[in-house]
Amino acid sequence: KSFLNHVLQRKFGCVATAIGVAFEGNQAVTQMKTPALVPEKRFEVLLPRVTVSVHKADLTNFPVDAVVNAANERLQHVGGIALALSKAGGSQIQQDSDEYIRKNGVLRTGESVAMDAGSLPCKKIIHTVGPHVTGHSLTASAANLLEKAVLNSLKKADECRLRSVALPAISSGIFGYPLKECADTIVKAVRDFCEKYQIMSLKDILLVDKVDLTVNEMERACRTCFSTNPASRSAGRDRKNARTDQNSYTIQLRTVCLTLKWGRIDEEQTNVIVNTTQKDSWDGQISTAILKKAGTKMLKALKCANVGNRNVIVTEPYNLRCAEVYHTLFTAGSTDKAYQILTDAVSECLQLAANHSRQSIAFPAIGTGGRGLEKEKVASIMSEAVFKFANQSSKQMEVYFVIYPGDHSTFQAFKEKMRSLQQKTNRRTNGIALLLCYSAVTEQRDDFTGSGASTAKISLSGTSEESMREAHVWLTDILCKPSPTRVVQNNFITHFGEEEYKQLTNIMQKNISIEEFLKQGQASVVLTGNPLEVSVAFLKVEYLLCKIQENFVEEEVKMLTGFTNQILSYGRFQEDPIAHWSRTAYLNSGLEIVKVEHVRNPTLWMFFELKKRQLNCPTTRKMFQRIPGHFCEMVSCIGFQAEFAPPDEPAHGQGIYFTDTVPEAMDVWRQTFSEYLYFVEAEVLTGKSAPGKPDLILPPCVSADSRVRYDSVSGGHGISVIFTGFQAFPVYIITC
Numbered sequence: 035k036s037f038l039n040h041v042l043q044r045k046f047g048c049v050a051t052a053i054g055v056a057f058e059g060n061q062a063v064t065q066m067k068t069p070a071l072v073p074e075k076r077f078e079v080l081l082p083r084v085t086v087s088v089h090k091a092d093l094t095n096f097p098v099d100a101v102v103n104a105a106n107e108r109l110q111h112v113g114g115i116a117l118a119l120s121k122a123g124g125s126q127i128q129q130d131s132d133e134y135i136r137k138n139g140v141l142r143t144g145e146s147v148a149m150d151a152g153s154l155p156c157k158k159i160i161h162t163v164g165p166h167v168t169g170h171s172l173t174a175s176a177a178n179l180l181e182k183a184v185l186n187s188l189k190k191a192d193e194c195r196l197r198s199v200a201l202p203a204i205s206s207g208i209f210g211y212p213l214k215e216c217a218d219t220i221v222k223a224v225r226d227f228c229e230k231y232q233i234m235s236l237k238d239i240l241l242v243d244k245v246d247l248t249v250n251e252m253e254r255a256c257r258t259c260f261s262t263n264p265a266s267r268s269a270g271r272d273r274k275n276a277r278t279d280q281n282s283y284t285i286q287l288r289t290v291c292l293t294l295k296w297g298r299i300d301e302e303q304t305n306v307i308v309n310t311t312q313k314d315s316w317d318g319q320i321s322t323a324i325l326k327k328a329g330t331k332m333l334k335a336l337k338c339a340n341v342g343n344r345n346v347i348v349t350e351p352y353n354l355r356c357a358e359v360y361h362t363l364f365t366a367g368s369t370d371k372a373y374q375i376l377t378d379a380v381s382e383c384l385q386l387a388a389n390h391s392r393q394s395i396a397f398p399a400i401g402t403g404g405r406g407l408e409k410e411k412v413a414s415i416m417s418e419a420v421f422k423f424a425n426q427s428s429k430q431m432e433v434y435f436v437i438y439p440g441d442h443s444t445f446q447a448f449k450e451k452m453r454s455l456q457q458k459t460n461r462r463t464n465g466i467a468l469l470l471c472y473s474a475v476t477e478q479r480d481d482f483t484g485s486g487a488s489t490a491k492i493s494l495s496g497t498s499e500e501s502m503r504e505a506h507v508w509l510t511d512i513l514c515k516p517s518p519t520r521v522v523q524n525n526f527i528t529h530f531g532e533e534e535y536k537q538l539t540n541i542m543q544k545n546i547s548i549e550e551f552l553k554q555g556q557a558s559v560v561l562t563g564n565p566l567e568v569s570v571a572f573l574k575v576e577y578l579l580c581k582i583q584e585n586f587v588e589e590e591v592k593m594l595t596g597f598t599n600q601i602l603s604y605g606r607f608q609e610d611p612i613a614h615w616s617r618t619a620y621l622n623s624g625l626e627i628v629k630v631e632h633v634r635n636p637t638l639w640m641f642f643e644l645k646k647r648q649l650n651c652p653t654t655r656k657m658f659q660r661i662p663g664h665f666c667e668m669v670s671c672i673g674f675q676a677e678f679a680p681p682d683e684p685a686h687g688q689g690i691y692f693t694d695t696v697p698e699a700m701d702v703w704r705q706t707f708s709e710y711l712y713f714v715e716a717e718v719l720t721g722k723s724a725p726g727k728p729d730l731i732l733p734p735c736v737s738a739d740s741r742v743r744y745d746s747v748s749g750g751h752g753i754s755v756i757f758t759g760f761q762a763f764p765v766y767i768i769t770c
Contacts, residue, residue: 037124037153039095039574044580045664046505048494074429077253078394079260080303080355084228085393088241088256089200090249094122096242097430098156099196100148102187104204105131107140119159123152124563125540127159144182148190150533153577157584158194161185164205171491172212178221184223191236197391198238203248213248217255225259237357237391265442283449285456287424290431292417292455296449297436300327300354304394304434307354309361310401313341318405320398328352336361342635345379346386360386362400372407373415376400378607380419382634385605387421387431394432399444413447421455422608425498498711500628500769504663507709512572516565520572525677526538526582527557534578546571553683583668587712590672594637604635604670606767616715617654619696620770625711629769638673642763646719649745649761654717657692657754657762660703663712666767674716674759679703686726686749687733692718692757694752702753715766720754721745732757 042048093101093115103119105111109131111120120127130149131143134141141147144669146162165179181202186205191199204220205211224239241252258620282295299307300323311321316336325333329352335349347361362379364372380397387395397416400405422431437445492509494502527550530538538559548565548571561571611617611627622626646652661669674690681691681702693699699713724734726747733744746756756762 037577041576046501047656048505088252098198098200100158100199102160123154126152144179146186167210174382181223188227195235200240200242217251221255221259243541280767290424290435294435299398302396303355304396305357305392305396307356308397313363318660384423388429389603396434409444413451417451523558525557555680602637623696625770631767633764645760649721651721657718658699659701659714687730689755689757698752711770713768716762719761
């Protein structure tokens with residue numbers, strides 16, 4: 035289950051819920067799975083550098099960078115949350131723990147160690163040892179040791195450059211620490227960490243448990259400990275009241291909770307507050323109120339910012355009760371242009387918040403004041419932007435539309451639009467649920483011991499209909515069509531290291547034959563054996579590749595941000611397929627465009643412009659690349675890489691291939707597909723080009739005695755090959 039959901043999330047942006055049959059050994063055991071616990075935020079407090087929150091959720095599948103495990107001194111995960119995390123994370127969790135103890139000895143009470151998270155949906159698992167409490171012998175020493183365990187866990191998360199960490203109620207279970215005192219001690223330790231230590235990267239500390247009694251105690255302790263902080267609030271209670279309060283209105287759009295409310299935007303307590311103003315002019319009612327509350331430093335930061343053609347500028351909050359402020363910028367001009375800027379700005383703000391791991395954002399009714407935009411149209415544009423974001427993103431987020439008290443006509447305009455969106459969401463969700471809930475009937479066969487047939491049902495939820503249909507086809511092939519041989523083709527196989535080969539060796543111990551191939555620039559792993567074991571092994575190899583790709587992206591982002599000293603932000607914004615400039619080219623190739631997404635990535639564009647000047651190449655070429663769907667997000671984030679789309683025949687070098695036309699792209703990349711094909715339309719710097727040949731890993735030198743190389747190579751028939759991703763910028767992702 036853990037391998038499956040991790041791979042589904044990374045490849046398709048989907049999650050599967052299963053009810054059915056699990057086979058243990060030679061005995062068929064029917065297991066009715068309980069529904070996955072839907073995470074529920076109960077409390078949140080915004081501190082100057084960190085957000086602290088309480089959640090009712092399952093720690094084994096909670097979406098954070100690191101989870102803390104309440105371990106024992108010998109790291110034997112045999113009970114409580116330790117056993118649950120070890121089971122969910124797979125055998126690697128216990129193996130790594132045993133290896134640590136063998137090399138370093140026992141982990142003493144209060145100490146913490148960070149390890150790989152196995153198949154858990156996070157980057158690290160941090161094992162920490164809390165104190166044992168017997169009977170009623172709670173002492174100051176036990177409290178000090180529990181505080182030490184919490185502090186060391188948070189320090190480990192920060193040292194690992196992680197942004198979020200989830201902690202359970204350490205020592206409260208089989209270690210016997212009284213729950214009320216445990217909650218008080220943990221929350222006090224979290225507060226001390228936030229106040230006394232220099233935090234480098236950690237942004238979110240989440241207290242998580244799936245038992246109501248524990249969650250309630252954590253919430254109580256937080257409300258008591260942070261009661262003097264005006265930015266603290268009981269998130270669950272606020273949301274519940276919002277649905278019934280006549281002064282607010284809330285709808286649920288997939289993972290996005292959208293709330294309309296009365297209030298002053300400068301007094302909001304969300305992670306992000308959105309300001310609206312004009313370029314080179316920081317007046318206006320909303321902007322004046324925000325700048326007055328934030329102080330003069332914000333105005334100085336805005337005046338020093340490089341505005342250019344940007345729609346949004348990000349600043350620190352200064353005196354506001356949030357983590358960031360996004361300033362949407364209008365220019366003087368026609369009303370139609372203002373509406374277009376509004377559309378782009380709201381979408382960009384939502385994507386920025388998601389990229390920065392922000393969980394809540396508050397918008398004013400942009401442009402309805404001094405700018406004089408129509409309230410109904412503004413309500414429609416802003417609501418539709420949230421709706422599109424919710425359908426494209428799997429990130430959980432609370433979005434607030436904050437209407438100035440007394441502006442009843444604007445409030446009503448937003449409320450009517452939100453009502454229509456809720457109806458549309460309900461219709462669409464019901465349709466997809468019917469489409470993607472299916473049964474896989476496993477009949478009695480020689481390799482199973484069981485009585486009769488059994489039925490497994492899998493329901494998928496995801497960010498788009500296309501991704502869910504692709505996941506549906508992929509799952510049906512793996513789970514409903516057992517095969518003695520399966521092939522995993524992915525050029526990130528060439529990045530396998532010692533750890534990955536150790537995992538492959540473990541798979542081979544299950545009587546699975548594994549062969550690795552690199553043929554004509556295409557890397558693959560072939561699995562052979564018992565059909566059911568092969569299916570499980572296939573998922574494990576896919577999981578290893580997902581982890582490799584995650585690490586690859588992380589390193590590339592570090593490199594990009596290291597040069598710019600800025601947070602990398604990017605997004606994909608849908609456009610009208612009918613109006614797309616190259617639509618005819620796809621139609622002539624027998625393809626129908628179902629989605630056009632415009633890529634925005636200022637960091638990649640800056641590197642592209644630098645490369646243009648370096649090559650002295652003022653002109654670019656519009657070119658095409660066909661790409662597997664699961665690499666679309668990576669292209670949008672870090673640009674083109676040779677691993678993403680190797681051609682069927684790399685006859686012109688081991689670089690990054692592009693074609694002048696769609697038919698040529700269909701010929702260069704002839705891989706099989708189920709229903710959808712994905713293309714990237716790019717601006718490419720080919721510069722000075724030479725003929726290519728198969729063994730090239732760099733362009734050839736201009737002459738025998740020259741160190742100067744050509745900028746690219748050509749393969750005839752409209753094919754060009756570059757050898758650094760900075761020579762191309764992804765402009766559109768086209769789904770056909």
